[in-house]
Each structure stands twice: as structure tokens, then as C-alpha cells.
Amino acid sequence: MSRVAGCDVGSLTSKAVIMENNKILGWSIIKSKSDPEESANSAMQTALEKAGCTLDSIQYCVGTGYGRDRISFINETKSEIACHGMGAKWLVPSARTIIDIGGQDCKAIRIDKDGVVEKFITNDKCASGTGRFLEVMAKVLDIGLDELGDMTEKTETPITFASMCTVWAQADIIKYINSGYSVEDIGAGINAAMAKRVAMLANTVKIENDVCMTGGVAKNKGVVSTLEKVLGVRIRRVRKADPQIAGALGAALISQSKINNGGSK
Amino acid sequence: MIVAGCDVGSLTAKAVILNDNEIIATAVIRAGTKPEESADKVLDKALERAGLARTDIRFAVGTGYGKERISFVNKSESEISCHAKGAWWCMPSVRMVIDIGGQDAKAIKIDEKGNISRYIYNDKCASGTGRFLEIMADAMGVNLEDMGDLAELSTEQISISNQCVIFAETEVVSLINDRKKPQDIINGLHHAIANRVASLAKSIGVEQDIVMTGGVAKNRGVFQALSKGLGLPVKALEKIDPQLNGALGAALLALEHV
Numbered sequence: 001m002s003r004v005a006g007c008d009v010g011s012l013t014s015k016a017v018i019m020e021n022n023k024i025l026g027w028s029i030i031k032s033k034s035d036p037e038e039s040a041n042s043a044m045q046t047a048l049e050k051a052g053c054t055l056d057s058i059q060y061c062v063g064t065g066y067g068r069d070r071i072s073f074i075n076e077t078k079s080e081i082a083c084h085g086m087g088a089k090w091l092v093p094s095a096r097t098i099i100d101i102g103g104q105d106c107k108a109i110r111i112d113k114d115g116v117v118e119k120f121i122t123n124d125k126c127a128s129g130t131g132r133f134l135e136v137m138a139k140v141l142d143i144g145l146d147e148l149g150d151m152t153e154k155t156e157t158p159i160t161f162a163s164m165c166t167v168w169a170q171a172d173i174i175k176y177i178n179s180g181y182s183v184e185d186i187g188a189g190i191n192a193a194m195a196k197r198v199a200m201l202a203n204t205v206k207i208e209n210d211v212c213m214t215g216g217v218a219k220n221k222g223v224v225s226t227l228e229k230v231l232g233v234r235i236r237r238v239r240k241a242d243p244q245i246a247g248a249l250g251a252a253l254i255s256q257s258k259i260n261n262g263g264s265k
Numbered sequence: 266m267i268v269a270g271c272d273v274g275s276l277t278a279k280a281v282i283l284n285d286n287e288i289i290a291t292a293v294i295r296a297g298t299k300p301e302e303s304a305d306k307v308l309d310k311a312l313e314r315a316g317l318a319r320t321d322i323r324f325a326v327g328t329g330y331g332k333e334r335i336s337f338v339n340k341s342e343s344e345i346s347c348h349a350k351g352a353w354w355c356m357p358s359v360r361m362v363i364d365i366g367g368q369d370a371k372a373i374k375i376d377e378k379g380n381i382s383r384y385i386y387n388d389k390c391a392s393g394t395g396r397f398l399e400i401m402a403d404a405m406g407v408n409l410e411d412m413g414d415l416a417e418l419s420t421e422q423i424s425i426s427n428q429c430v431i432f433a434e435t436e437v438v439s440l441i442n443d444r445k446k447p448q449d450i451i452n453g454l455h456h457a458i459a460n461r462v463a464s465l466a467k468s469i470g471v472e473q474d475i476v477m478t479g480g481v482a483k484n485r486g487v488f489q490a491l492s493k494g495l496g497l498p499v500k501a502l503e504k505i506d507p508q509l510n511g512a513l514g515a516a517l518l519a520l521e522h523v
Contacts, residue, residue, distance in 0.1 A: 034442070104432070126390070127431035136431065166431045167391035167400070168368075 002259040005047070005058045006251025007040050007074060008083065009067030012103030012131065013216065014039040015248035016047035018058070019256060026051025027245050036067025043248075044073065060258050062251040078254055080247055081109055081120050087250030088214050089115030091238045096208040099198060099227070099235075100246065101217035103131040108202040119205045127166040129197030131217050136166055137190045140173045141183055145220070151187025152222030159189030164197050191222035198223075199230040212236045214246035266523055267321045269311070270515025271304050271338060272347065273331030276367035276395065277480060278303035279512040280311040281505075282322075283520060290315035291509050300331025308337060324522045326515040330368060340522065345373055345384050347514030352476050353379035354517055355504040360472040363491065363499070364510070365462060365481035367395040372466035383469045391430045393461030395481050401454050404434050405447055412451050416486035419452035421445070428461060455486035456494070463494030475499045482507035 003025070008015045014032045018025040028046035032039040040063070048055060055073060063074035064083040071077075088098040089111060098109040105124035112118055127133055138148045152158070159176060161169050169190075176186050194217075211233050217223055218238060228235050241249060267289075272279045274296060282290045292311035296303040304327065312318065319337065327338035328347040335341070344364075352362040353375055362373040369388035376382050387393055391400075402409040423445060427433040433454075440450050458481075466475075477499050481487050483506075492499045505513055 034439075125427075125432075126429045132431055163389060165390050166429075167396060 002256055003053065003057055003059055004252050004255035004259060005044065005061040006083070006248045006253070006255060007044055007061065007063050007071055008065040008080075008245075008247035008251060009036045009040050009043070009063070009071060010065045010102055010247075013244070014043040014065070014067070015245045016043040017245055017248040017252040018047050018051040018053065019252040022256065024241060024249070025053070027241065027248070029242065029244055032067070036070040037072055039067060040071040040073070060255040062255045064247055064251045075255070075258075078251060081107065081117055081122075083247045083250030083254065084214060085109050085111045085117045085250065086115050086253045087246035087248070088212055090249060090253055091214070091240050091243070091246060092210065092212040092236045094210040095212040095236065097202070097205065097211045099202050099211065099213045100215040101129075101131055101198060101213070102215045103135070106130050106198055106201055108205045110205045110208060121201055121204050123201055128164045129194060129201060131215070133166050133169075133194055133197075134190065134217065134220065134223070136170055137173060140170055141177075141187060143183065143187065148187050148190065149220035149222045151184050152191045152225055155182070155184040155188045157185055158192050159185050161189055161193040164193060169193060188222060191220065192226045194223050195226035195230050198227060202231060207231060207233060209233060210236050212238060214238060214243045216244045218243035266323055266520070267317060268516055268519035268523060269308060269322050269325040270347070270512040270517070270519055271308055271325065271327050271335055272329040272344075272511035272515060273300045273304050273327070273335060274329045274367050274511075276399070277508065278307040278331075279509050280307040281509055281512040281516045282311050282315050282317065283516045285520070288505065288513070291506070291512070293506070293508060296331070300334040301336050303331065304335040304337070324519040326519040328511055328515045339519070342515060342518050344511055345371060345381060345386070347511045347518065348478055349373050349375050349379065349381045349514065350517045351505070351510040351514030352478060352502060354513065355502050355510070356474065356476060356500070358474045359476050361466065361475045363462060363466055363475060363477050364479040365393075365395055365458070365477070365487070366479045367399070370394050370462050370465055372462075372469055374469060374472060385465055385469050387465055392428045392433070393458055393465065395479070397430050397433070397458050398454065398481065398484070398487075400430055400434055401437055404437050405441065405450065407447065407451070412455070413484035413486045415448045416452040416455055418448040419446075421449045423449045423453035425453045425457040428457070433457065452486060455484070455490040459487055459490035459494040463491060466495065471495055471497060473497060476502050478502055478507045478510040480508045
């Protein structure tokens with residue numbers, strides 16, 4: 001029996017996954033706190049409770065994400081890219097290209113059939129094309145992120161935004177609202193703007209089938225469907241687990257391989 | 266011969282009235298939501314100061330983001346042409362004009378005759394434009410106009426690691442929570458915007474003399490930080506408020522039409 005864990009401390013949310021014999025026992029997504037160490041503890045505690053076990057029973061734990069160096073209970077840290085590659089491979093075994101959109105960044109990763117990273121690109125410099133873009137826009141529209149995702153299928157006439165910059169698009173939305181455009185047209189336009197920006201990034205790693213999407217934004221139906229159109233590929237939906245835990249899941253899988261290769265705590 | 270230039274920007278509207286080659290009146294107002302109204306207001310204010318009426322104006326040129334909407338102009342000209350014209354008239358030694366407006370930033374190279382040889386501008390990304398400082402002033406609860414003075418009190422060097430306005434805003438909030446002093450944060454922000462604009466200017470090759478125009482040029486902090494970022498001295502525009510340079514250039518172009 002091997003019971004392992006992975007913990008992904010992101011800027012906006014922190015995630016933990018507990019695995020035993022290649023099965024998810026428990027997982028968690030919490031809002032990150034100002035202290036990464038606390039975020040990690042809290043995410044781990046929640047996942048352990050769901051799994052019905054204690055930290056002592058975890059044989060190996062890998063940490064990842066922006067706050068990974070501050071996690072107290074892990075055996076080692078791994079890059080987000082490596083973890084997302086492994087996690088996505090487990091979620092969608094046929095995946096060769098992974099588009100991960102987090103709260104403050106966006107990654108496009110190409111992996112081989114074993115889940116090993118071949119090529120990747122990250123944008124964490126510009127809020128456009130990250131979860132933050134959608135968050136800012138949903139706030140201006142005064143709707144929830146879930147509602148925003150539903151807007152695309154509700155209209156045939158999405159607005160085309162002139163600028164990708166979050167700041168300028170925000171100002172544009174206010175103008176559109178004042179000129180009487182419907183929330184659906186504006187919302188669908190936001191999802192489209194987001195998809196276009198992400199496609200620019202994804203195209204630079206040369207997309208190979210199958211494509212899957214992870215991260216919180218993978219739950220936004222509008223962005224996923226528009227991205228399929230823009231890229232001209234089908235995006236495999238992640239159904240085995242919440243797509244937002246892919247990084248923590250990958251960390252847990254790396255832990256598992258450590259145990260199987262003879263390493264232990 | 267009376268001519269006028271009007272520059273309607275995103276934040277302010279400016280007007281300059283010339284009698285032949287001499288500035289006789291200027292005005293700056295905060296721009297409203299309607300460019301045509303802002304233009305009318307600022308022109309009337311300048312005319313009042315000059316003791317003139319609209320009928321006295323022989324030719325008027327409009328520029329700036331709202332230029333297509335100004336009712337009284339005979340012609341509209343690009344901001345690039347106007348800024349180059351204005352700066353060269355003020356200081357013939359100028360070879361590079363760096364203008365930071367409310368919604369864009371430009372770097373313009375001019376030759377010894379005042380002709381534009383190269384230019385570049387950024388209006389795609391809010392970072393490196395006046396909007397950056399506006400948002401930061403808002404986040405910090407300080408007046409945009411006070412930022413320059415506040416930064417002079419800075420004692421600790423803080424560098425802002427994010428270029429993106431959205432991410433930098435979050436960074437500023439956490440710096441405030443870490444009890445960093447406002448003057449130090451503001452000073453860091455001035456360097457952030459200056460470095461961004463400096464890299465824009467460097468991409469077309471910097472030549473001296475360099476002047477800075479636009480509303481942001483009034484902020485001494487950004488002014489000094491830009492000199493540092495370029496590694497070369499940036500000069501203050503002579504003869505006129507740097508914010509009025511675009512309107513001055515428009516008026517000078519109007520003069521060429523009569």
C-alpha cells in the first residue's frame with residue numbers, strides 16, 4: 001500500500017490531493033491565504049479529513065505552485081509544469097497538449113506519451129489570458145464566474161473587444177453597458193477575448209492532439225467552446241476529477257512514483 | 266493672425282491660442298465623457314483669457330484621442346505630428362520627444378529640421394501609460410497630482426516586480442499591508458512606469474536632446490526616473506507646460522495653413 005499526497009499552493013487557490021494505489025482518496029480546493037504556509041496546511045488538512053486519514057499516514061508528499069518553497073510538510077518540491085504534465089496525463093491519458101489557465105497565469109504544455117514535458121510556455125506577466133482577466137470582467141458585469149461561462153451559448157452576437165489589455169477591456173465594458181448592450185453579448189465577448197489570447201500562447205508550442213484543459217478556467221464552458229473554435233481542435237473534457245486539482249494531482253503522482261521506486265519517508 | 270490648437274485627451278482637454286508665432290492664451294480642463302463638449306469648454310476658456318471670440322480664429326487644428334469629435338476645427342492632425350511640432354518649436358535642439366498620455370505612450374525622433382524620422386507608441390497595454398499611475402493613485406488613496414511631491418520623501422528603495430497594471434495593483438496592496446511607506450511605494454511606481462517607457466524609447470534608438478511631454482511630465486518623480494531609466498538626461502520643455510505641447514503643435518500646424 002502506498003499512501004501519498006500532493007499539494008499545490010497557488011496565488012489565488014491552494015489544492016491538495018491524497019492518493020492511495022493510484023486512486024484519489026480525498027482532495028481540496030481552498031482560497032489561498034496571505035501566508036503560503038498556512039494555505040498549504042489548510043488545504044492539506046481539508047483533503048486529509050475528506051480522505052479520513054492523518055498526515056502521519058502519508059508516506060511521501062510533493063509540493064508545487066508559487067508557494068511551494070514555504071510548505072512545511074513536504075518531502076520535496078517539483079515545478080508546476082512537471083506536475084501539470086503528470087496530472088493531465090492521469091486525467092486524460094491520450095493528452096499531448098495541456099492548456100492550463102490558473103488564477104494568475106496561463107501555461108501551454110506539450111507532453112509525450114509518458115507524460116514527460118517536451119515543450120512549454122507560460123504567461124504570468126500579463127493578466128490578459130489568465131483567470132484574473134475573467135475575474136475582473138465578471139466583477140464589472142456584476143455576475144459570478146460560473147454565470148460568465150454560460151453566456152457564450154446564450155447569444156449569437158458576442159461583442160469583439162478592441163484590446164486584450166485587462167485595463168482597456170474593463171473600460172470598454174463600462175462603455176458597452178452604458179450603450180445598452182446585453183450582458184450575454186458582453187459576457188460572450190469576454191470569453192472570446194480570453195480564448196483568443198490563450199490561443200496565441202497555445203499556438204507557440206505547436207498543438208498536438210489530444211488537447212485537454214486544466215486549471216480553474218477549464219470550468220468556464222464559454223472559454224472552452226470558443227477556444228475549440230479558435231484553435232480548430234476538439235478539447236477533451238476532464239471528467240475523472242476537478243480540472244483545477246491537476247497540479248496537486250500530478251504532485252501526488254510524482255510522490256507515488258518515488259515510493260514505487262523505493263524511496264520512502 | 267489668430268489660430269488655435271485643441272488637444273482632447275482621455276483625461277484632460279487642452280487649448281492653445283497663437284497670434285502669429287506667439288502664445289497668447291492656454292487652457293487645460295479635465296475631460297468629460299463627451300469629447301465635443303470638452304473641446305468647446307477648453308477653447309472658450311482659452312478665448313476668454315485672450316479676450317477674443319471664436320470668430321477671431323482664422324484656422325483651428327484638433328488632435329488627441331477625441332479629435333474626430335471636435336466641432337470647431339478646420340482640420341485634425343495626428344498626435345505624433347503635433348507633439349513633434351510643438352517640442353521642436355519650443356526647443357530646436359530636441360531630437361527625441363517622449364510623451365506619456367493618459368492612455369498611451371509615444372517616443373518620437375525628429376531631425377534638426379523638425380521632421381519626424383521615427384516613432385513608436387504603445388496603446389495596447391495600459392502599463393507605461395498615465396492610466397498606470399491613475400490606478401495606483403486610486404489604490405493608494407492619494408491624489409495623482411501629489412505623487413511627484415510624495416515620492417521626494419522616499420527613503421527606502423522599493424522595486425515593483427510586476428509590469429502589468431492589474432498585477433502591480435495587487436503588489437501595491439500587499440506592500441501597503443506590509444506597512445511599506447506610501448512615499449517609497451510611489452517612488453517604486455515611478456521607476457516602474459519610467460522603465461517601461463524607457464524600453465519603448467530605446468527600441469527606436471535614443472538621441473539627445475530628450476524632452477518629456479504630456480501630463481505625466483509634470484510629475485517630477487517620473488521625470489527623474491526616466492532620466493535614470495534611459496541613462497541620459499531628460500530635459501524639461503521650455504516655453505510651455507509639457508501638458509500643452511500637443512495643443513501647441515496643433516496651433517503651429519494651423520498657422521501653416523493660413
